[in-house]
Amino acid sequence: MHRSLANAVCGRWTKWVVVVFWIVAVVVMGSLGSKLTEVENNEASSWLPGSAESTKALEAQIAFQSPDTLPAVIVYERVGGLTEADSAKAAADAKAFAALDGTTAGPDDTPVTVDGEVVGPIPSEDGEALQTYVPLDLGSDGWEAATPVVEDMRDTAADGADGMTTHVGGLAGNAADSAEAFAGIDTTLLLATVIVVVVILLFTYRSPVLWLLPVISAGVALTSAQGVIYLLARDAGLTVNAQSSGILTVLVFGAGTDYALLLVARYREELRRHHDRHEAMAEALHRAGPAIIASAGTVVLGMLCLLAATMNSTQGLGPVAAIGVAVGLLAMVTLLPALLVIVGRWVFWPARPVEGSPEPTSSGLWSRVGTVIARRPRFVWIGTTLVLGAMSLGVFGLGATGLTAAESFRGTPDGVAGDTVIADHFESNAAAPVVIITSPDTATAVREAAAGSDGVTDPTEPVVQGDNAFIQASLTSAPDSDAAFTAVKNLRQDVHAVDADSLVGGATAINLDTREASSRDNLVVIPLILVVVFLILAVLLRAVVAPLLLIATVVLSFGAALGVSAVVFQYVFGVNAADSSFPLFVFVFLVALGIDYNIFLMTRVREEALRVGTRAGALIGLSATGGVITSAGLVLAGTFAVLGTLPLTFLAQLGFAVAFGVLLDTIVVRSVLVTALNLDLGRHMWWPGRLSKPGPGSPHADERTEEATPVVS
Secondary structure, three states, rough: HHHHHHHHOOOOOOOHHHHHHHHHHHHHHHHHHHOHHHOOOOOOOHOOOOOOOHHHHHOOOOOOOOEEEEEEEEEEEEOOOHHHHHHHHHHHHHHHHOOOOOEEEEOEEEEEEOOOEEEEEEEEOOOOEEEEEEEEEEEEHHHHHHHHHHHHHHHHHHHHOOOOEEEHHHHHHHHHHHHHOOHHHHHHHHHHHHHHHHHHHHHHHHHOOHHHHHHHHHHHHHHHHHHHHHHHHHHOOOOOOOHHHHHHHHHHHHHHHHHHHHHHHHHHHHOOOOOOOOHHHHHHHHHHHHHHHHHHHHHHHHHHHHOOOOOOHHHHHHHHHHHHHHHHHHHHHHHHHHHHHHHHHHHHOOOOOOOOOOOOHHHHHHHHHHHHHHHHHHHHHHHHHHHHHHHHHHHOOOOOOOOOHHHOOOOHHHHHHHHHHHHHHHOOOOEEEEEEOOOOOHHHHHHHHOOOOEEEOOOOOOOOEEOOEEEEEEEEEOOOOOOHHHHHHHHHHHHHHEEEEEEEEEEEHHHHHHHHHHHHHHHHHHHHHHHHHHHHHHHHHOOOOOHHHHHHHHHHHHHHHHHHHHHHHHHHOOOOOOOOOOOHHHHHHHHHHHHHHHHHHHHHHHHHHHOOOOHHHHHHHHHHHHHHHHHHHHHHHHHHHHHOOOOOOHHHHHHHHHHHHHHHHHHHHHHHHHHHHHHHHHHHHHHHOOOHHHOOOOOOOOOOOOHOOOOOO
């Protein structure tokens, strides 16, 4: 950061201007941010790629059926055979469900409509189950309205069942279970995240009060970011859903606290060199500011790379995360410095840094680690690389092709139990019908093609509306199974052979298109992020070799994290699968955030190398930043691990993979592997920059690895 800007942030009177600015910002943006859930879009269209066939079918379906219609399938089961009383109860329940038409639900008391005929109860061939199909139009509140309606249906079905088990499955049942899983996500995540951050900061700072300032700054940043995102979602069409909103909380606190740790560590160093705390903070901002800004800028640009994705939900996460990090950066380089200067040195109590006192990092743990690495750096980096490579082998068992409805939840909610009963007792599955939109002229032929398509049964008679005809059909297998995906692919081929402009949609088609779009996004977005990160590192470090090697270490760390995660998912989580977007999300967070630690370390190494040589600079850089990088990694890992508190497999898996990857990155890759590479390659690490040039006046002329010893910076 330019010295004049640093002085302005922490000046004797300008610090108060900074604090007043943020007070006004948090008051204004806080009132807007509290409304963020009102503009969340959790409908299928907010997740799907706009060009997908299922998305086009969903849009065309509006002429025949509300896009907010989700079928609820009520199933009754009695092992050994249903009785006449069971059948009578199910019939009475069907009449009660038809009477739901016109009731209200959801935060806006939206009227719930029974959008079509209630079908059933239909008996299974084995006589042990019944199913009743109820199409529910939940209105604009979507899955938020599903929970109260479905819970009422579950109570109705269970009341007086007398030993017969009942469930409400289908898309409406699953929507209600998802809404319940996401209920209170913001509050739960915020509370858990704050607790984790406070505990780690108490351990890091060993001060009963210092932790409060980074937490306050992060809270102000989160509130302000939510207000900005609300405005963009309301007025600029930004897509925000419950998932991205939850990740925003974790990201702002995790990344923001990382930046706070780096700044506070450098401020504490400067307090030992300066009598006046304003001068100490100005110097700390001047020295650490560029690394913090570059780190945050890398994360912001990395997140914005998600705009190249085809999945709407992934596209939406990019700007949401970028805004959160950008606002977090602004708070940490303005509000936090102002607060630290205002409260003075006593905030570090009981270990107040006094002018002239020795810098403890020069003889700390990471200084000793650096000395050990310096003895045989080539052995260290080769051995570490081989170990990480072996850990990466587990990635071949990851199976990131999508989660079934049963695998999506940690536990077995009622909707999943209902779908299991349907699959066990009924050949055709009405819980998630296939939808065909075609031309009236070819509708009859298309229906015949659907009737003869493998895995598809019971196509309805075409309903014509304007230029389109509407047909529904059932699948003979579970709607989220590989067999169902194959059936949809076959159906599309058969239907397109009759009418190339026909559209095949429905829940299974949506999941199929999501899987294929996520695979495409992995191939496009991941290389794009690597290019962006390389360019930033090349400009920041004024080198080519160092950025290439740093990128390689990040990719290796990513592979190792995925490999270990695959093993943990299978043997600990009990799920041998992952969401199709899982690799991309993990990559984005590990690379975009993990590169922070590269920047923290390497900018300090370069700063010291210009003074004492590359090898000595590598050891000084490690001893000076090793502690803060480890602490930052603990904070970020802890905040992402909080995602595991939610009953959703995807977020739990994401939380574990990112948390483990961050710890691996900070403790092993950044501090050991990169330091060993620095020591082994020496000046060649900085080719073609000035630091790579030998000769008279060079800071590393004639230096040798074994002569590199830690020096107090």
